[in-house]
Amino acid sequence: MQKNTLQIGNVIVGKGQKTFIIAEIGNNHNGEINNAIEMIDLAVSMGVDCVKFQMRHLDQVYRKRSLKRDGDDLGTEYLLDLLDRFELSLKEHRQLWEYCQQKGVLYLCTPWDEKSIDILEGFGVFGYKVASADLTNLPLLKKLSQTGKPLILSTGMSNDEEIHKTTTFLNLQQAQFVLLHCNSTYPAPFHDINLNYLQKLKEYHPLVGYSGHERGLAVSLAAVALGAIIIERHFTLNREMEG
Numbered sequence: 001m002q003k004n005t006l007q008i009g010n011v012i013v014g015k016g017q018k019t020f021i022i023a024e025i026g027n028n029h030n031g032e033i034n035n036a037i038e039m040i041d042l043a044v045s046m047g048v049d050c051v052k053f054q055m056r057h058l059d060q061v062y063r064k065r066s067l068k069r070d071g072d073d074l075g076t077e078y079l080l081d082l083l084d085r086f087e088l089s090l091k092e093h094r095q096l097w098e099y100c101q102q103k104g105v106l107y108l109c110t111p112w113d114e115k116s117i118d119i120l121e122g123f124g125v126f127g128y129k130v131a132s133a134d135l136t137n138l139p140l141l142k143k144l145s146q147t148g149k150p151l152i153l154s155t156g157m158s159n160d161e162e163i164h165k166t167t168t169f170l171n172l173q174q175a176q177f178v179l180l181h182c183n184s185t186y187p188a189p190f191h192d193i194n195l196n197y198l199q200k201l202k203e204y205h206p207l208v209g210y211s212g213h214e215r216g217l218a219v220s221l222a223a224v225a226l227g228a229i230i231i232e233r234h235f236t237l238n239r240e241m242e243g
Contacts, residue, residue: 021231023050109128110129114143117147125149163179212231
């Protein structure tokens with residue numbers, strides 16, 4: 001039987017606790033450390049519990065053929081160009097980790113590869129966010145489980161069978177985790193969100209939350225009313241920015 005709470009840093013997350021709010025910075029800093037620091041300050045002023053970044057090593061995530069960018073997949077080439085330019089250095093990530101410590105807000109990160117996990121473990125992070133694209137990446141999930149840190153997993157790109165398989169796997173690993181309902185479109189159309197799926201997720205695991213990509217706050221508020229213990233929302237300094 002899973003517990004109804006877990007601990008991320010000094011924050012207890014779960015039923016009967018204050019909703020845990022994640023401000024997803026991701027790559028919205030556009031690769032500029034000063035933007036990232038300003039976004040942390042804004043997030044703290046909004047009273048969030050956590051700010052989240054992403055870390056990836058492109059040679060670990062993409063095939064060599066894709067990294068050469070000499071094919072006919074212009075979409076991949078455009079994405080890789082953005083990721084190249086917007087990825088913060090390891091020194092900058094550590095600087096942000098230390099800045100979050102000073103500001104009294106949790107630094108969370110999504111590692112897209114095993115090398116990133118090793119680096120983040122060196123920082124001493126308190127938990128990990130798993131992107132929807134990696135919900136079925138069992139080797140990555142196994143390595144994350146072995147850290148003993150709590151995991152927050154988005155489910156936006158998986159079906160019922162895949163969610164059940166991953167939940168079973170994580171339980172066998174004795175992992176502490178939360179499943180987030182998510183719709184992986186940006187912005188998510190209201191008619192596709194289907195918040196009632198939170199009840200289905202509770203059949204797989206008692207701790208559930210919501211990662212929202214839609215406009216406005218109403219859906220997030222409704223998710224809390226339906227039992228979401230974590231809310232994750234993207235934000236930006238300016239919607240005109242490239243990222």
